[in-house]
Amino acid sequence: MLIESLAQKTRLAMITVLATVGGCVLICGFTVWCCISLVNRERDQIYILDGDIPFLAERAQLEANFTMEAKAHIQLFHQYFFNLPPDNDYIKWTLGKAMYMADGTALKQKQAMDENGFYSDIISSSAVCTVMCDSISFDEQERKFIYYGTQLIKRRTRDLKRSLVTTGYVESVPRTRNNPHGLLITNWRTLENKDLDY
The missing domain is CATH 3.10.450.230 (VirB8 protein)
Structure with missing residues (x-):
């Protein structure tokens, strides 16, 4: 009974650890993808200064x-x-x-x-x-x-x-x-x- 309880607790701990690691990988991957897409969008925007006033200009393909x-x-x-x-x-x-x-x-x-x-x-x-x-x-x-x-x-x-x-x-x-x-x-x-x- 004790051994069976230990095996279940170990399996539950392993599942919890794997789920936590998987969730962290998903969150990190999503964050990296968002950052890359944000940087690419920002690269398509050019700011032109007229004196002290910045104007946004879009870079065309x-x-x-x-x-x-x-x-x-x-x-x-x-x-x-x-x-x-x-x-x-x-x-x-x-x-x-x-x-x-x-x-x-x-x-x-x-x-x-x-x-x-x-x-x-x-x-x-x-x-x-x-x-x-x-x-x-x-x-x-x-x-x-x-x-x-x-x-x-x-x-x-x-x-x-x-x-x-x-x-x-x-x-x-x-x-x-x-x-x-x-x-x-x-x-x-x-x-x-x-x-x-x-």
Whole structure:
């Protein structure tokens, strides 16, 4: 009778200890999960100070802004590549900026234009080239774009308006000072560059 009572008490003590340890593990696990989710939520919030007043700003996901950033990158690249005044140093600077934003296909096109005397013609004739973006068609799945623009070449004797259509792909790369969008234009080529009117 005494041994039976001791066995029951030992079993009851063991069950109590196991239940207590199990409960502690569950409570600790739940606490850790709550802390991790709270920290992750706090990381998505950014506070901006205006003087002494903090404002809460939500950090957006990269995918939500990808199309917008890709279009801005494409437009900026075309501005650097095609907005050219009759200043050799400025042309070199803008083309250098454009080369950070695209792969070797842009360099090949620049070299072809240089060999055809395009840049020297701009400088010698005091021409001013500007490009205006009409629209950008962007396929988010393939990351392919088609840029539609109007190029205006102003010379002393006449003004020339040309249609400009280019295409290529956009690839993600690390962000740098020279490439703030963290994107690279690949397989870039001109589909159309024809005179519209004088």
